[in-house]
Structure formats: C-alpha cells, structure tokens
Amino acid sequence: xxxxxxxxxxxxxxxxxxxxxxxxxxxxxxxxxxxxxxxxxxxxxxxxxxxxxxxxxxxxxxxxxxxxxxxxxxxxxxxxxxxxxxxxxxxxxxxxxxxxxxxxxxxxxxxxxxxxxxxxxxxxxxxxxxxxxxxxxxxxxxxxxxxxxxxxxxxxxxxxxxxxxxxxxxxxxxxxxxxxxxxxxxxxxxxxxxxxxxxxxxxxxxxxxxxxxxxxxxxxxxxxxxxxxxxxxxxxxxxxxxxxxxxxxxxxxxxxxxxxxxxxxxxxxxxxxxxxxxxxxxxxxxxxxxxxxxxxxxxxxxxxxxx
Ligand SMILES: Nc1ncnc2c1ncn2[C@@H]1O[C@H](COP(=O)(O)OP(=O)(O)OP(=O)(O)O)[C@@H](O)[C@H]1O
Ligand SMILES: [Mg+2]
Numbered sequence: 527x528x529x530x531x532x533x534x535x536x537x538x539x540x541x542x543x544x545x546x547x548x549x550x551x552x553x554x555x556x557x558x559x560x561x562x563x564x565x566x567x568x569x570x571x572x573x574x575x576x577x578x579x580x581x582x583x584x585x586x587x588x589x590x591x592x593x594x595x596x597x598x599x600x601x602x603x604x605x606x607x608x609x610x611x612x613x614x615x616x617x618x619x620x621x622x623x624x625x626x627x628x629x630x631x632x633x634x635x636x637x638x639x640x641x642x643x644x645x646x647x648x649x650x651x652x653x654x655x656x657x658x659x660x661x662x663x664x665x666x667x668x669x670x671x672x673x674x675x676x677x678x679x680x681x682x683x684x685x686x687x688x689x690x691x692x693x694x695x696x697x698x699x700x701x702x703x704x705x706x707x708x709x710x711x712x713x714x715x716x717x718x719x720x721x722x723x724x725x726x727x728x729x730x731x732x733x734x735x736x737x738x739x740x741x742x743x744x745x746x747x748x749x750x751x752x753x754x755x756x757x758x759x760x761x762x763x764x765x766x767x768x769x770x771x772x773x774x775x776x777x778x779x780x781x782x783x784x785x786x787x788x789x790x791x792x793x794x795x796x797x798x799x800x801x802x803x804x805x806x807x808x809x810x811x812x813x814x815x816x817x818x819x820x821x822x823x824x825x826x827x828x829x830x831x832x833x
Contacts, residue, residue, distance in 0.1 A: 529598060530559040530560060530561060530562075530595065531562045531564070531596075531597055531687055531718040531720075532558075532559065532560040532566070532583065532595070532596055532687075532718075532720055533559050533593070533594065533595040533596075534556055534558050534559070534579070534583075534592065534593075534594055535557050535592055535593040535594070536555050536556075536591065536592040536593065537555070537556045537557070537579070537582065537589045537591070537593075537594060538551075538553055538554055538555055538589060538590050538591045538592055539551075539552045539553040539575075539578055539582060539589050539590055539742075540552065540590055551742050552578040552742050553575045553578055553579060553589070553739075553742045554742045554743050555592075555743070555744075556575070556579065556592070556739060556742070557592075557744060557747075558737045558744060558747040559747075560720055560735055560737075561718075561735070562716075562718050563717070564713075564718055564719075564734040564735050565709060565713050565718075565732050565733045565734050565735070566718075566719065566720045566721075566733065566734065566735040566736070566737060567721060567722075567723060567733040567735070567736050567737070567750075567822075568580070568720060568721065568723075568737050569722070569723070569726070569729070569736060569737065569738045569826060570722075570738060570739040570740050570745075570830075571740060571830060573741070574739045574740050574741060574742070575739050575741075576691070576722040576739065577615050577691055577722070579739070580691050580720075580722065582601060583596055583601055583689065583720075584601065584607075584610075584612060584689065585600075585601035585602020585603070585607070586602075596610070596687070597609055597610070597686065597687055606687075608636075608637070609685055609686040609687055610685050610686075610687045610689060611679075611680035611681050611682070611685030611687070611688045611689070612680055612688075612689045612690075613676050613677055613679075613680040613688075613689070613690040613691060614676075615691035615692055615695075615722075617676055619664050619672070619675065619676075620664070621663060621664050621665030622664075622665060623663065623664055624660060624661055624662065624663055624664070625651055625656055625659060625660060625662075625664070625675050625678070626644075626647050626651070626660055628664060628679065629643075629647045629651075629675075629678060629679060629682055630643060632679045632682055633682060633683065636682070636683045638683060646682070650678040650682055651678065653678065653681070653708060654674035654675065654677050654678045655674060655701075655704060656671065656674055656675060659671065670696050670697045670698055670701050672696070673693070673694075673695060673696045673697055673701075674697075674701065676693075677693060681708070681712075685717070687719075687720065688709075688712055688717060688718070688719045688720070688721075689721070690719070690720070690721040690722070691721075691722050692721075692722055692723055692724070693705050693709075693721055693723070694723060694725055694728065702725065702728060703728075706728055706732055710732050713732065713734075721733075726821075726822045726823040726826055727821065727822070727823060729822060730750065730821060730822035730823075733750055734749060734750060735747070735748070735749055736748065736749075736750050736753060736822065738826060738829055738830070740830050745829045745830065746829050750822065753822075753825055754819055754820055754821070754822065754825065755819075758794070758795040758817065758818070758819060758820070759792050759793060759795060759817075759818045760792070760793055760794075760795050760815060760816065760817055760818060761790060761791070761792055761814075761815070761817075761818050762790070762791040762792075762793065762802065762805070762812060762814070763788055763789070763812070763813045763814040763815070764789050764791060764805050764810045764811060764812045765789070765811040765813060766809060766810050766811055767782070767784070767789040767791070767805065767810050768808050768809075768810070771804075771805075771808070774804060775804075776797070776800050776801045776803075776804035776805075777791075777801075777804075779793070779797070780792060780793040780797075788813065791805075792818065795817065798815065802815065
C-alpha cells in the first residue's frame with residue numbers, strides 16, 4: 527500500500543468514569559490502514575468503537591496507547607486538518623442561521639475568506655439538493671435536510687480526506703442514493719473517503735476497503751474484493767446425479783440439494799472444474815453453473831457472530 531492516508535497501529539482507548547472505578551475498554555489494540563484515493567468503510571455493531579476511533583483520528587481526544595497517522599501527521603495536526611472534511615455522528619448547527627450563512631461561517635472557521643464564495647456555496651447547496659431553501663433557518667429543517675447541510679459543510683473546502691460518521695443517517699432512500707453518488711464522485715476525483723455506516727448493501731456499492739470492529743477489537747480489515755472472493759462459491763445445477771455423489775471425492779464439502787426439478791450443488795469456486803468433470807464422468811447432465819458471490823452483509827454478520 528502507498529503511504530497510508532489513515533493509519534492505526536495498536537490503538538487502545540479506555541474510558542474512565544469520574545468519581546468511580548468503572549472502566550470501558552472502547553478500543554483494544556486496533557490496527558488498520560486506508561490508502562489514498564480509497565473509499566474505506568468502517569463497520570461494526572452499535573458500541574463497537576467507531577465513533578471513538580474517529581474522534582481519536584480527528585484529535586478530539588487521545589488514545590491511551592498506539593500510533594495514529596492521518597495524512598502522514600499525528601491526529602489534530604493543523605496541516606492534516608486543513609485537508610480534512612468531517613461530518614460528526616451527532617452534530618447540531620446554530621438553528622437561527624440559514625444554509626448560506628452557516629457555510630460562510632464554516633469557511634471562516636476553516637481559515638478561508640468567505641468573501642466571493644456565493645458561487646461555491648450555491649454549488650454545494652445544489653450538490654446536496656438544498657437549492658431553494660436558502661432563506662429557511664436551520665431550526666426549521668427536517669432531519670434529512672440537517673444531514674445534507676452537514677455533508678455540504680464537510681465538502682466545502684475541497685478536502686483531500688473526507689471522514690463521515692454515518693453520513694446517510696436520517697436520509698430517505700433517494701437521499702441515501704444521492705449521498706452515495708456524491709461519495710462516488712469524490713472517489714473519481716481521487717479523494718480518500720473514510721465512513722462509518724450500518725447500511726451495508728449501500729456501502730458495498732462504493733467501498734474499496736472494509737474495516738470491521740466489534741466490542742473494541744479489530745475483526746477483519748482488507749480490500750472488499752478479496753474479502754468477498756474468499757467466500758466465493760459456485761452453484762451447479764445437474765440432472766441424473768448418482769446417489770453416492772456426496773461421498774465421492776468431488777462431493778465431499780459440497781452442499782447437495784436434491785429437488786423435484788434436479789439437483790443443486792454448491793461448491794467452492796476453486797473446485798468447480800473437478801466437480802463438473804466428476805459429474806460428466808458419472809453420466810450427469812450439467813444444466814447450469816453460476817457464481818455465488820457473498821455480500822458484505824453476509825460477511826459482516828458471519829464475522830461479528832463468530833466473535
Ligand atoms: N464519552 C464516553 N464515556 C464513556 N464511555 C463511552 C463514551 N463514548 C463512548 N463510550 C463507550 O465506548 C464504547 C464505544 O462507543 P462508540 O460510540 O465509539 O461506538 P460506535 O461504534 O460509534 O457505536 P454506534 O454504532 O452506536 O454509533 C461503547 O461501549 C460506549 O458506551
Ligand atoms: Mg458511533
């Protein structure tokens with residue numbers, strides 16, 4: 527992997543309650559990387575430690591131990607922060623501002639001169655489908671509109687790295703699809719996107735890399751293609767399969783379902799040729815063969831259940 531855009535190495539974080547001995551191990555020895563230009567999905571059940579990791583990444587609080595690098599800098603370094611667009615999990619904007627005023631404020635907070643930014647702000651509002659609402663105060667926005675203006679502020683200053691904690695939360699199906707299109711556009715521009723989400727079928731459409739954590743521990747990290755390919759199986763439909771096939775060398779490890787309309791055999795992709803040759807040699811008629819690709823959701827549930 528080229529120099530990582532995000533790097534976690536052995537990161538541990540324990541929350542301690544004030545005036546009590548109670549400790550919560552939010553992250554235990556978590557290591558992963560995301561490369562520049564990748565869309566990296568950060569997945570895990572509720573309470574897994576995603577928001578904690580993102581908060582450490584942004585420099586909001588410190589890890590107890592471990593090495594963290596963001597765009598090559600330690601978390602919180604202004605040289606990295608100048609290139610990061612961030613959407614927090616639970617954010618609240620000043621409710622008496624309109625969207626253009628809020629975006630101008632965020633430009634100023636990012637150290638940019640908001641004078642002459644009307645064109646950029648109009649473009650951002652168009653991107654998140656808030657054109658026409660320029661005079662409405664944010665306090666009167668619907669939940670989904672608030673989420674959209676949050677995304678607009680994250681993308682405002684043309685960041686190299688976009689970190690989004692559940693960007694599609696509160697959005698309707700069309701809004702979620704639009705966010706995915708925006709993220710796909712960022713990827714096409716060569717930006718790095720790091721997002722947490724619970725909506726796995728959508729994440730699967732756009733992400734290159736997946737990091738799964740559960741109860742503070744890394745469960746799995748790697749390229750999506752590699753992860754889904756490792757569960758690759760092939761479905762073979764055949765007629766006249768002899769009774770003893772399941773016990774033959776080709777049948778061992780295969781799932782064989784005998785129905786009224788023929789036999790369905792599920793086998794590891796690497797064994798498809800051997801299986802079909804055995805079936806042919808036994809005089810069977812192979813009527814179809816289709817790859818069965820596992821989904822990110824199946825992989826996630828398997829990995830998290832396994833834990
Ligand atoms: N400020 C805090 N003080 C104490 N414990 C905390 C604090 N923030 C989070 N935790 C605990 O740390 C663990 C991880 O929480 P975190 O918010 O990082 O999970 P998450 O993966 O973002 O979950 P979700 O999907 O629900 O957003 C949880 O057990 C949570 O209760
Ligand atoms: Mg969270």
